[in-house]
Amino acid sequence: MPRRPLVLTALAAAALIVGTVAPAAQASTSEPSTPVPITAPDGKIMSYVLNAKTANPGQMRLVERAVVAAGGVVVQSWPEIGVVVAHSVRSAFRADVVVAAGNALVSVGATRSVPVIEGTPAGAQAPWGPGSSGWKADAKKKFNGDIEAPTTPADSADARESEQWDMKMINADKAHAITDGSRNVLVGVLDSGIDPDHPDLVANIDVAASINCSDAGRPDASVDGWYPTTSDHGTHVAGTIAAARNGIGIVGVAPGVRVASVKVVNDDGFIYPEYAVCGFVWAGLKHMDVTNNSYYVDPFEYWCGDQVDQAAAKEAVRRAVEWSTSQGVVHAAAAGNSAVDLANKTVDTGSPDDGTAVARTLNEGCEDIPAELPGVVTVSSVIKAGALSYFSNRGLGKIDVAAPGSGILSTVVKDNGYGSKSGTSMASPHVAGVLALMKSVHPTWSPAQMIDKLREQAMSHACEPAQLNYGPVCVGTDTENSYYGTGIVDALAAVQ
Template identity: 30%
Template sequence: MTSTATARTLRSTLLLLILAGLILPTTIFALPAIYGEALQPVLATASDTELLEIVIFMDPAPDTREMAQYLEGVRAEDRRELLWQVMSERAELAQDDVLDALYEQEQHGVATRIRPLILTNAISAELTPAVIRAIAAMPNVREIEYSPDVYAVEPVDNPPNEIDQLTWHVEQVQADDVWNMGVTGEGIIVAVLDTGVRYTHNDLADHLWDGGAEFPNHGYDVHDNDNDPMDTYGHGTHVAGIVAGDGTSGWQTGIAPDATIMCVKISSDGASADLTDVWAGLDWALSHGADHCTLSFGWYDQPASIRQGNRDAYEALRLVGMTATKSCGNSGNSSWHNPPDEVSCPGKVPSPWRNPDQIEAGGVGGQTAVGSTNSSDNISSYSSHGPVTWEDVNPWFDYIYNNGQNQGLMKPDVSAPGENIYSLSLSDNGYTTMSGTSMASPCAAGVIALIRSANNALSPAQVDEILQTTAVDLGTPGRDNTYGAGRVNAYDAVLAAQGGGGDEYTVELTPLHDPYYIFQAGGQIEYDVVITANISTPQMGNAWIEALLPNGNTYPLDIYNVNFQPGMVITRNGMTQNVPGFAQAGEYEFIVKVGIHPGEVWAQDSFMFTKLGVATDGVTSWSSGGWGDLSDANTEIVSTQPDQFLLAPAYPNPFNPTTSLNISLPMAGELSLRVYNSLGQEVAVLANGQFNSGQHSFTFDATGMASGLYFVRAQMNDGSQQIQKMMLLR
């Protein structure tokens, strides 16, 4: 018997002993997982045979800040694949034992609907109380929480169809004016997470996501785990029509009529679902190439662990460049939900861009919450109001509300038409009217599809900034908790996207020689740079330097924190940048950017240079002269090439099958350089001996090794060490 089979047999035996009551979980593991606040009373009263809908949160919890470091310097088009691979491998390592145990119990009828979740590192399932208690004792189980399916479409009374208002929402946001500019949403994939989509409707049929033979129905049903996301309820089809109905059957309902609809069914046929269905839908949409996700379901009174999962999942979307909208909820005129709990989950997640009117401290997220307006640009009576808070949710504990003593997080982020909206029905050529923030979210999603169709190089933060700063300000001047930043305006937003949008920054980068050629032994480029901030209010940001390599990868050089002030001009003349001999031959692009490092770029400039060959001697590092003391420009140097022991990031990264590693040694000494896989097993020794001070280059060849995450550790005889991460992508 193999060691893996032996381990699985031991796990199965252990679980059976716990289930039989022959041993207690605490006799094996001293610290059982925490039963969530919603699960505890349910578990105490459930019958022995009752199957409870739960979610098992595994260790380690997702860390988007760490993931951002993995993605630093990775090309935008590679970030999705890299994030998905890293998070999938981590989830598999954490979940494997628990899933093995659950699948075995499924055969005995005490476990069902078992579903691994990647972005949240969790498992959803229906389990008997005995199995829940046994699973709680297993390693890596962080928390188990109750998460039942509920009717998740928030009802609003619909008036009779009024044909004279059938396309008012399209005209209100000036989408038709955008079409006249030649921008129709083409090339943008919008995932509709809902009750499914009637993919046979004439107004959608010719611009649905092509899933090939594996997904012939243009998406997936993550609730029932099959490849038929057909809508039999009507809500999801109506939502999809607001995004991209093209008028084939007579009425133009879609904001972005040429956007591609990806159908992701997250509920039962009766519109019941829980938030793990949303997480599964986000997993599926991200891993199958969606550019944007829109969600028009809502849940209230969710425990902290569920809200943590919401923010984790949407932050992961932001890291790979996906945008997302969510209806803010229909509890504006209810008496049972009030701020900070009036906005439905997961609409409480912060948006990607931090509006200057948001005073309370807190981080950004990955989702834009949308309120509902009527044809007179008044807020709909049912539209939920903010603020919300994250003061009790680990690891952020931000946007303090303190029972109204603090601002909290302002919501919604924007508003959009959502009242008396005419869109697609469940017949293949029919239409119907619905109302709710459920209709506002896809309207904003359509506007975002137009923005991205006009300029798909924009980051989620830039898209969100454009959406908010071009919105029609309604209600109290500025951002508020009723309209958000205002009602979305597609025409102004697309104009801003085509022109860059937001506050205006400029970068002027001038090479002192043109053309620039670097000989094979390496050399130096010289340049002047001028950065101008034509802004009205101070703004924290970064200025950074990158080199775009001949193979398309980005190599990070210097980065500076900058407190940009209105009218600030940063001028640096005669700056230098070394190009090492070991750098590959070919065309390079030297780039200076300003924005929020690494993904949000406000302005940039660049020039090309050519490396004529490769040498093992000559210039030994990518060192630079630095931009010197920039205190007169309110800047602070964050990092330059160090004059201390340093293991630089692997280049290229991701790689296949070789990558270079460069080490700076301030003095002579014994150096150990070793590579480990994600299990901690040593797979290569690149150096182990005495080395002189200076720059040293090594090559790691992963031929024959499996794709995945690897770690390289450089250690000196005085105990100092440096660790870097590398991703092998076959």
């Protein structure tokens, strides 16, 4: 896939398998990170997030008026978190809106390094109209093929539950003897959409709770807006979480729960901050119980708090995660596929990934979001034998739990079939499914209680050598280390 959804492309996998050993990461630094200025040419539609001082109606109105006064248009307001998404074609917009808003505004930042390709949504139109920039996405950003086995059409397949080694590893098969999960539990799949008529998914999709957030970060409730278009990533993730027990295909970790398609990936494979903000707030508004987040927010693999634009966007996403958590939503997120020690990262050569990447020095305030945000369960990936997947990010104090992520069989769009994919994208939905089972049995538990129990109940896994000697070695103890966190997630313990 592109840089964002955390599944490996065949090309990337081949490069890692035959590549040289990565150098050991150095300690994080408190020195300033490398500046990455984002230019905003006059006449090109650029997207911004604005963070109000407080989330109250008066402050929001002041910020919205400031947007207009500075020559912008309000695309979406989120009064729950004090965030406004705006577009402008004026290069001076950022400076002018700060003056116009006064003390009502904490920060403003561009959300991408390139002009907006989707235009300004209808109903939030600027005088200059949507799509006027004429900028087109680089074709190379289209979704690439994942590491996968040939797909098998549902109508010619027998039940394939016996092939799901991953479910046995996390004791999901034993948990199912107690419960398949409750229909009262709703899991938001923040991803590229879910196949609406896949026979293993159709019964469990909550259409009313599904939404498209990739229309400039504004919730689009059109009938087919949340359908997959250029990727089956979200369909694969959804199958791992909640493929139905129906006698065909596979069985998900929590086959009795409902899933909502919250589309946060655009057709070129990007998940911009305003999309993620929309997804998290929507999850809170719909009182979802769990979300799965198998991506990092574009265009930066790591968002640095000492960079003005990056800090503003990072804060907007943080607010959205925090608010949805306060509404009872618990979040699982993929750790990433760069084989990086998240506790000791110092360089990034691939960001911004929507324009011209620059080599930049990172510091301790540069984070992968949402995986490194407070209150998010960060998941590393393991292989069938239990060792850490060679591609998986790691980090002492950064990884909460581990789950199967290499060669995972699940649902795909093609022929309404099944295919195998690898990535921390595939590990995270196992944890989301376990959280859904846990919520089914313990409906009154808060997100914090669920995370504590998930970590406590994980099956401890001692440090092992890195697969193929790729990436930083494991550090820590048998009970918590940089590869597995507190251990491999345990579905049976979650329902007992």
